[in-house]
Every structure is written in structure tokens, then in C-alpha cells.
Amino acid sequence: MSILDTVPLNTRAARLVSWAQARTILIAGFLAFGVIATTTALGVQAISDPSPWLHLRIGKFLLNGGRFGYPDPWAPFASKPYVSTEWFPAIVGYLTYDRFGAPGIAWLRAAGILILLTAILWCTRRVANGTIAIMVAFVAVLGAYDGLTERPQMFSFIFLAITLRTWWLTTEDLRPRWWLVPLTWVWASCHGLWLVGIGVGVIVGFGLACDRRIGRHELLRILLVPLASLCAVGLTPIGPKLLLAPFTVGSNARDFVGEWQSPNIRQPATVITLLMIGFVVVAWARAARKPHWWRVGLLVTSLVLGLAMARTVALAAIIAAPLVAQELQGIFSTHHTQPSRRAQLSWLGLTAIALVTAVPLAGAVAQDPKGVPVHLAAQLRQIPNGTRVIATGDVTGWLLWSAPNLKPVEDIRVEIYDPAYVRRFIETMAAGPAWRGFVTDTGATVALLKDDSPLAAALQERAHWHIVGSDAGYLMLRQP
Amino acid sequence: MTTQRDGARVPVVVSITWAVALMYLGVRPVSDDDTWWHLKVGEYLLHGGAFSGPDPWNPFATRPFVLNQWLPEVIGFKGYEWFGLPALAWLRCVAIMLVFTGILWCTRHVADTIPALIVALAALIGTAGGLGVRPQLVSLIMLAVWVGASWRTAEDLRPRWWLIPLTWVWACSHGMWLTGIGVGAVVVAGLWLDRRVTMRAAARLMLVPLASLAVVALTPVGPRLLLTPFEVSQIATEFVFEWQPTSVRASPLAVITLVLIAGTALGWIMSPQKTPWWQLGLAITSVVSTLAMMRTIPVGAIIAAPLAASALQSLRHSAPQPPGRRSMRLWALLVLAYAVIAIPLTAAVAQQPGGVPERLRTTLDAAPAGSVVLNDHTLSGWLLWREPQLVSVLDLRTEIFSMDYVEAYIRTSEVRPGWQDFLAQTKPTYALLRSESPIRLALQEELHWVPLQTAQGFTVLRKP
Numbered sequence: 001m002s003i004l005d006t007v008p009l010n011t012r013a014a015r016l017v018s019w020a021q022a023r024t025i026l027i028a029g030f031l032a033f034g035v036i037a038t039t040t041a042l043g044v045q046a047i048s049d050p051s052p053w054l055h056l057r058i059g060k061f062l063l064n065g066g067r068f069g070y071p072d073p074w075a076p077f078a079s080k081p082y083v084s085t086e087w088f089p090a091i092v093g094y095l096t097y098d099r100f101g102a103p104g105i106a107w108l109r110a111a112g113i114l115i116l117l118t119a120i121l122w123c124t125r126r127v128a129n130g131t132i133a134i135m136v137a138f139v140a141v142l143g144a145y146d147g148l149t150e151r152p153q154m155f156s157f158i159f160l161a162i163t164l165r166t167w168w169l170t171t172e173d174l175r176p177r178w179w180l181v182p183l184t185w186v187w188a189s190c191h192g193l194w195l196v197g198i199g200v201g202v203i204v205g206f207g208l209a210c211d212r213r214i215g216r217h218e219l220l221r222i223l224l225v226p227l228a229s230l231c232a233v234g235l236t237p238i239g240p241k242l243l244l245a246p247f248t249v250g251s252n253a254r255d256f257v258g259e260w261q262s263p264n265i266r267q268p269a270t271v272i273t274l275l276m277i278g279f280v281v282v283a284w285a286r287a288a289r290k291p292h293w294w295r296v297g298l299l300v301t302s303l304v305l306g307l308a309m310a311r312t313v314a315l316a317a318i319i320a321a322p323l324v325a326q327e328l329q330g331i332f333s334t335h336h337t338q339p340s341r342r343a344q345l346s347w348l349g350l351t352a353i354a355l356v357t358a359v360p361l362a363g364a365v366a367q368d369p370k371g372v373p374v375h376l377a378a379q380l381r382q383i384p385n386g387t388r389v390i391a392t393g394d395v396t397g398w399l400l401w402s403a404p405n406l407k408p409v410e411d412i413r414v415e416i417y418d419p420a421y422v423r424r425f426i427e428t429m430a431a432g433p434a435w436r437g438f439v440t441d442t443g444a445t446v447a448l449l450k451d452d453s454p455l456a457a458a459l460q461e462r463a464h465w466h467i468v469g470s471d472a473g474y475l476m477l478r479q480p
Numbered sequence: 481m482t483t484q485r486d487g488a489r490v491p492v493v494v495s496i497t498w499a500v501a502l503m504y505l506g507v508r509p510v511s512d513d514d515t516w517w518h519l520k521v522g523e524y525l526l527h528g529g530a531f532s533g534p535d536p537w538n539p540f541a542t543r544p545f546v547l548n549q550w551l552p553e554v555i556g557f558k559g560y561e562w563f564g565l566p567a568l569a570w571l572r573c574v575a576i577m578l579v580f581t582g583i584l585w586c587t588r589h590v591a592d593t594i595p596a597l598i599v600a601l602a603a604l605i606g607t608a609g610g611l612g613v614r615p616q617l618v619s620l621i622m623l624a625v626w627v628g629a630s631w632r633t634a635e636d637l638r639p640r641w642w643l644i645p646l647t648w649v650w651a652c653s654h655g656m657w658l659t660g661i662g663v664g665a666v667v668v669a670g671l672w673l674d675r676r677v678t679m680r681a682a683a684r685l686m687l688v689p690l691a692s693l694a695v696v697a698l699t700p701v702g703p704r705l706l707l708t709p710f711e712v713s714q715i716a717t718e719f720v721f722e723w724q725p726t727s728v729r730a731s732p733l734a735v736i737t738l739v740l741i742a743g744t745a746l747g748w749i750m751s752p753q754k755t756p757w758w759q760l761g762l763a764i765t766s767v768v769s770t771l772a773m774m775r776t777i778p779v780g781a782i783i784a785a786p787l788a789a790s791a792l793q794s795l796r797h798s799a800p801q802p803p804g805r806r807s808m809r810l811w812a813l814l815v816l817a818y819a820v821i822a823i824p825l826t827a828a829v830a831q832q833p834g835g836v837p838e839r840l841r842t843t844l845d846a847a848p849a850g851s852v853v854l855n856d857h858t859l860s861g862w863l864l865w866r867e868p869q870l871v872s873v874l875d876l877r878t879e880i881f882s883m884d885y886v887e888a889y890i891r892t893s894e895v896r897p898g899w900q901d902f903l904a905q906t907k908p909t910y911a912l913l914r915s916e917s918p919i920r921l922a923l924q925e926e927l928h929w930v931p932l933q934t935a936q937g938f939t940v941l942r943k944p
Binding site for chain 1: 750
């Protein structure tokens with residue numbers, strides 16, 4: 001019995017329920033329009049993330065025949081070769097930027113968010129009716145919002161939603177989907193979170209075994225999909241070393257990079273994601289029936305991802321989405337119907353219209369990127385080739401792109417540096433005791449720093465560097 | 481608190497082992513940054529100081545100082561006066577045992593001795609971040625009592641009126657009294673949602689938290705005490721580490737607490753019975769407390785304890801056997817023995833404080849009275865207590881300063897552009913800073929301050 005069946009007959013509430021039930025298609029249509037329009041508006045923004053610039057540089061470098069090795073072609077103090085795990089979106093991004101400029105990248109982001117919304121809806125619609133499925137998909141996008149920047153991780157989110165839905169189908173008919181193997185190959189060529197997709201497969205497989213829905217033989221057959229996917233990861237152009245990349249990147253990033261730290265639970269996106277997970281826990285605790293183990297496994301995975309790192313909150317929201325939708329469906333309606341072809345085409349049509357509308361919108365709002373000192377680019381490019389620059393970590397991606405003539409003493413690819421070196425860099429940025437020695441040792445003669453940073457004050461006041469330009473909250477300093 | 485199911489000896493052995501573990505945890509030198517200013521407040525009150533009003537010590541304070549922890553401060557000061565630092569270490573040691581006993585009072589009510597002891601120890605470890613030599617310990621004991629009493633109310637639907645005077649004592653001791661009232665309100669609301677009580681009966685039960693709220697206004701501090709939790713948190717949320725959101729990866733204590741809750745939730749989920757709303761409400765309160773701030777992880781751990789113990793007991797597929805009078809007497813005896821044994825131990829290890837640069841005192845003593853000191857804020861309590869003739873630019877009672885002032889202090893400590901403005905405003909002639917800090921380096925390199933002495937990781941500098 002759904003909650004709507006408990007509404008007393010012949011009351012205003014009952015009439016409202018009856019009115020709504022007679023117009024579900026209309027309500028779902030309006031909701032779809034509103035959600036797609038809002039998602040488009042949220043998606044079309046000027047570039048404000050520090051990472052896309054690095055990916056543009058990598059895309060250009062790779063297209064021009066460049067290859068990373070040791071020593072690093074850009075960073076004189078790197079101690080390890082850089083592994084370009086995100087080569088495919090880097091190339092796509094560069095080609096788009098080359099043709100359409102910054103609005104092209106902004107459009108790609110909006111398109112990525114709309115595709116993600118559709119992919120999550122593909123999951124939620126499997127277990128819930130249209131209105132609930134659309135609402136939950138949109139809430140999941142809001143939960144993932146902090147991760148939805150102009151970066152290759154957008155591919156990971158989309159692939160995760162597709163993988164999740166596919167494994168959900170396997171739980172229904174117990175058939176392995178072998179096409180997940182080539183999909184994981186593509187995923188691994190785009191971004192480093194492919195491991196989560198494989199993990200979802202393993203959890204679902206063991207969950208089904210715990211539920212006694214499959215025997216040992218079927219379990220092994222199902223687990224062949226994640227196993228083969230893992231093998232496929234070793235066959236990308238990067239080679240088998242890609243299998244170790246998530247761990248080598250993580251070891252440095254965990255200590256020094258903000259998005260690898262625990263999420264701030266006062267951030268709205270984190271709150272939304274944890275509320276989604278909490279809702280499922282409460283619904284299950286209040287239900288008389290036990291949930292399947294594979295669903296419990298997915299919920300625990302979502303919880304761990306939601307609390308582990310700021311960068312994995314988006315993954316948690318995506319995994320929680322179908323679980324939330326299913327519980328809401330149970331609360332509000334007992335009859336679940338699969339979407340009609342007309343409904344599917346309507347959604348895709350609205351999304352296509354949104355993608356077209358996003359083109360002029362991106363042209364209007366995304367010409368000038370935010371948070372980077374674009375007006376200093378010309379000055380930076382005039383500095384002699386090979387000059388070493390000490391720069392705030394976040395701006396180094398843009399620096400590599402805008403002034404390829406310069407050599408940053410540390411850059412956003414934190415994994416290529418020795419941890420002790422990164423610690424010295426961080427201490428230098430805080431004007432700690434080692435700052436003067438670090439600046440001397442690295443031979444930096446130019447600095448690009450936040451105007452309120454301790455090092456900017458120390459260089460000016462104690463080493464008499466002078467300001468040669470400022471823009472967007474950054475100071476460009478030169479050694480006297 | 482033994483049961484036949486666990487055998488007669490095992491619970492005794494586990495209890496004694498746990499007590500030894502608590503002793504190991506509790507017998508430490510006094511090393512909490514806050515202890516010192518609490519001593520100062522105790523002394524101030526005993527010498528006729530007011531419960532609220534303009535700050536008596538710091539000329540840079542612009543907001544009134546409200547003494548919302550006066551009772552343990554007075555007790556702590558008297559203890560210090562009579563027996564020195566070991567008295568404070570002993571008070572902490574005994575308070576830890578009382579926190580554990582309070583948690584055990586909750587867990588043993590819903591589980592047999594062994595599961596109750598196991599969960600109580602796990603919860604106590606979850607509270608470890610709040611087990612400093614501070615009035616906060618009183619809050620942890622009181623909260624455990626509130627949780628245990630509310631649990632019993634949920635079972636027999638009888639109000640515990642004695643919680644009202646207890647809350648009065650709590651409100652005289654520490655600012656977390658609101659958490660107990662919150663637990664009471666959550667349980668009553670849950671009972672109403674569970675349809676176990678009518679609206680009228682719920683209103684009667686709600687009188688306990690409401691009356692508790694009312695008596696908070698009747699302490700010597702007056703009705704303004706009701707607003708202090710919000711006044712303190714406004715500034716502290718911005719600047720004080722323990723008021724920041726919990727970083728799960730950086731806090732094993734939060735992980736322990738969340739594991740307790742997650743285990744409970746898993747038990748509920750896999751059970752064919754509906755979980756009552758009042759227990760769900762407690763679990764949600766526990767999770768929110770654990771994740772909201774580092775300082776409220778202990779609150780989450782204590783609330784989680786009976787829930788986890790109940791879940792663990794459910795694995796035994798039987799109702800817990802209530803503790804007998806004999807086992808309760810044995811436990812009381814154990815606590816008494818613990819308190820007595822702790823006396824010589826604390827006297828042996830806690831004669832000297834930890835974490836403060838005692839060796840710099842001679843240099844600081846030589847500074848002229850009234851000298852303003854640019855201080856590392858963690859040392860401000862110690863400075864206030866040990867060197868009362870000096871004036872710190874900022875102390876740990878951040879709530880008595882304006883937001884702009886605290887921001888300016890932080891800007892200076894981080895040596896950000898404009899850092900010298902704060903020096904011009906406060907005119908310090910001495911500095912007591914961490915030797916490796918950027919500000920120590922900047923004062924020396926740029927303003928040519930003279931280092932007088934370095935010891936125990938800190939340096940005293942004098943303006944040239």
C-alpha cells in the first residue's frame with residue numbers, strides 16, 4: 001500500500017491526489033522541462049575551475065606529437081614522469097577550444113551535465129515512475145554539483161551512471177553485460193575513476209551471492225565482467241601502468257590537494273548527498289521487508305564515497321539515486337510502468353533543444369574565464385623562455401597553457417613531485433622558515449601569487465621583489 | 481554488572497581490564513591549552529569576581545565575558561590550590577571513569593554485560609577528543625545521564641523530573657547543556673511519531689526538556705546564559721579548529737563513532753521489525769553531531785552507545801538480563817578503587833605540565849608589568865595564569881573579541897599583506913611564538929625583533 005492510499009476519501013487531499021493522478025503525464029512533462037531548463041542554466045557558466053587549462057595544454061601537446069617522460073617537458077623539478085590518464089577528453093577539449101574558444105569548453109560542461117542528468121534518469125526511471133525519477137535524478141545532479149566542473153571527471157560520472165544501470169539490469173535477469181568491458185576501456189582512456197565502476201560490479205556480484213540468487217558458478221561468470229574490464233584498462237595506449245595510476249596519483253594528492261581531503265559537510269552538495277543516503281537508511285529501517293544485500297552493498301559504497309573525499313561526493317550521489325528513487329516509488333505509488341517510446345523521445349528532444357540553446361548562451365556568458373589573471377597573459381609570454389616561476393598551485397594549469405615559455409617550480413600535477421619537495425613548496429607559500437632557501441634553490445625569478453598570500457608579502461617586504469602587474473586577485477612579481 | 485549468560489568471571493575480568501585501560505588513558509600530565517584560563521576564572525570568582533560583564537584581563541576584548549563554566553572552574557581551582565597540578569590530573573582521571581560509567585549505564589540497560597562493556601569502551605574512545613582537563617568532561621557525564629534517562633522514559637513513558645535540577649548543575653558547568661535537552665526533545669517527538677503517546681502525553685513528557693531549558697536561565701549567570709551557545713559559536717565556528725566541520729579521514733574518533741552508528745543501522749535494516757522513530761531520531765542526532773564539528777564527535781559517540789549496544793544485543797536473540805544489585809555494588813567499588821589508586825599515580829606523573837614552555841618563564845618574568853605580548857593563541861591561557869602581569873593580544877576565549885579583530889590577528893600570524901597593521905593597533909613589545917612559525921621569522925627578519933630565548937618549541941622575542 002502506498003502513502004497515497006492512506007488519504008481519506010472525499011477530502012480536499014483526496015481530490016488533489018485524484019487530480020494529480022489523472023495528469024501524471026502533464027506533470028512529468030512540466031517537471032522535465034523545468035529540470036532540463038534549470039540544469040542548462042546551472043551548466044552554462046564561465047570557466048572557473050583551475051584544471052581545464054592544464055588539460056588544454058596536454059591536449060595540444062599530445063596532438064602535436066608530444067609524449068610525457070622523464071624529465072618532464074614542462075616542470076624542471078618533477079621527480080616522476082607524468083602519466084596522461086585523461087588523454088582523450090584532453091584532446092577533445094583542446095580541439096573544441098581551438099575552434100570555439102572558452103565558450104566551447106563551457107558548452108562541453110553544460111552538455112556533460114545534461115548527459116549526466118539523462119544517464120542518472122536512465123537509472124532512476126528503471127525503478128520509479130517519471131515524476132519521481134526526474135526529481136531524484138535532478139537532486140542527484142545537485143548532490144554531484146561540486147564535481148561538475150570543466151574536467152574529464154565528468155566522463156567518470158556519466159560512465160558510472162551507465163555502469164550502475166547496467167549492473168541493475170543484471171540483478172534483474174542475472175545476465176552479465178559484456179559490453180561493459182569495452183566501455184571500461186573508453187572510461188579508462190578518459191579519467192582515473194574507472195575503478196569505481198569495476199567496484200560496483202564486484203559489489204553487485206557478491207551481493208547477489210549473499211542474497212543466494214546465484215551460485216558459485218554464476219558468481220564467477222558475473223565477476224568475469226569486472227575482471228575483464230580490469231584487463232581492458234591495461235590495454236589503453238598508456239599501457240598496464242594505468243592500472244596503478246589511481247594509487248600513484250592518490251598518494252601525493254591525499255596529503256596536499258583539497259578535493260582529496262574529507263568533504264565539508266556544511267557544503268550544500270554534501271548535505272544533499274548525505275540526506276539522500278540517510279533517506280534510504282530510514283526507509284529501509286522503517287520497512288518490514290529486508291533489502292537485498294547487493295543494494296545494501298551499494299548504499300554502503302555510496303556512504304563511504306560520500307564521507308571519504310570531496311571529489312567522491314558526486315559518485316556517492318549518483319550511486320544513491322536509484323536507491324532513493326526506488327524507495328520513493330514504494331512510498332508514493334505501487335504501480336511502476338516502464339517509460340513509453342514517446343516519453344523517451346520527448347526527453348531526448350528536450351535535451352537536444354537545451355544543447356542547442358546552450359550554444360548562444362555559452363557564447364554570451366563564457367567568453368572570459370573567471371579566477372585567472374587573463375590580463376597578465378601577454379606580460380607573462382614576453383618573459384624569456386625557460387624562466388622559472390613560483391606560482392600559487394591553482395593557477396599553474398592556466399600558467400602552463402597561457403605562458404608555455406615559463407617553467408613553474410611546482411604545478412597542479414602534484415603527483416609528479418617528491419612529497420618532501422611539495423612540503424617545502426607549501427611551507428614556502430606560507431612564508432615559513434624555508435621560504436628563502438626554496439626560492440633561491442629553485443632559481444625562481446618571477447612569481448604569480450594571490451595578492452593576500454604570505455609569500456607575496458615576504459617577497460615584496462623582505463626580498464624587495466617588485467610588482468609588475470596584477471589581475472583577478474593575483475600579483476605578478478619579479479626579482480629585483 | 482555481571483550476568484549468568486556471560487559467566488561469572490569474564491565480566492569481572494573485562495571490567496578490571498577496562499578500568500586499567502581507562503587509568504592508562506587518564507593518568508597524564510595536564511596538557512590542555514584551556515585548563516589554565518579555567519583556573520584563572522576559578523580564582524577570579526573565589527576572589528569576588530562577577531559572573532558576567534566586561535573582561536577583567538584583556539584590554540582588547542570588546543564583548544562581555546560570561547562565566548558559563550564557573551562550577552568546575554571553582555572546583556578545579558580549589559583542587560589546584562590544595563594539591564597542585566596532580567589534583568587537576570586526578571579530577572580528569574576520575575571524570576573519564578564517570579563518563580565511562582555514564583555510558584555503561586546507557587549500554588547495560590539494553591545489553592548484557594559483555595556487549596555493554598565493549599560498546600561503552602568503543603564509545604568512550606569516540607569521546608577521546610573531549611577528554612581534556614576541561615569543564616567539557618562534565619557535559620559528557622551529564623549527556624550520558626540524559627541519554628540513559630531518556631531511553632528509560634521511552635520504555636516506561638514516565639517523565640524523569642530529576643533531569644531538571646541536573647540540567648541546572650550542567651548549565652553551571654559547561655555550555656553543551658543544550659545537547660541533553662535536545663536528546664530529550666528528540667525522544668519525545670519520536671514517541672509521538674511512533675504513536676506510543678498521545679499529543680497530551682507527549683506534551684507532559686516534553687515538560688522535562690522545556691523546564692530544563694527554563695532552569696538554565698536561573699543560574700547565577702542569569703537568562704543571558706540561554707544565548708551563550710550561539711554567541712560563542714558565531715566566532716568560534718570561523719576560527720577555532722574544534723568548531724570546524726569534522727574531517728572523517730583525519731579523525732579516527734569520528735570513524736569509530738560512525739562505525740557504531742552504521743553497525744546499528746545495518747542491524748535495523750536487516751531486521752524484519754520496524755525501527756521506532758525515537759531510536760531513528762537518536763541515530764540521526766548522533767550522525768549530525770559527529771559530522772557537524774570536531775568538538776561534537778563525543779556527543780555523537782555517547783548518543784550512539786545505547787543504540788549500538790542494543791543492536792549488538794539483538795545478535796544474541798534474547799532480552800538483556802538486568803544488572804543485579806551485587807554487580808552494581810561491585811562496579812561502584814571498582815570506581816572507588818580506581819579513584820583511590822589514581823591519587824598516587826597522578827601525583828607521580830602530573831607534577832609538571834605538558835605542552836607549555838615552562839622553561840621560558842624566567843625570561844617572561846623579566847618583562848615589565850603591563851607589557852603587551854604578541855602570543856601564539858594556544859599559549860594564551862597559560863600566559864594568563866602564569867604571567868598575569870603581561871597582556872596577551874588574543875586568548876582562547878575568542879568570543880570576547882570582535883570578528884574583525886580576530887581576523888586581523890590571524891592575518892598577522894600568517895604574515896599576509898598588511899600584517900603589520902595589527903602590530904600598530906595593539907603595540908606589542910614582546911612576542912611568544914612557535915619557533916617555526918612564519919610570524920616569528922617575519923618579526924626577526926623584517927622588524928629586527930630580538931630573540932631572547934627559545935625552548936620547548938617556542939621563542940620569546942623583544943621589540944628592538
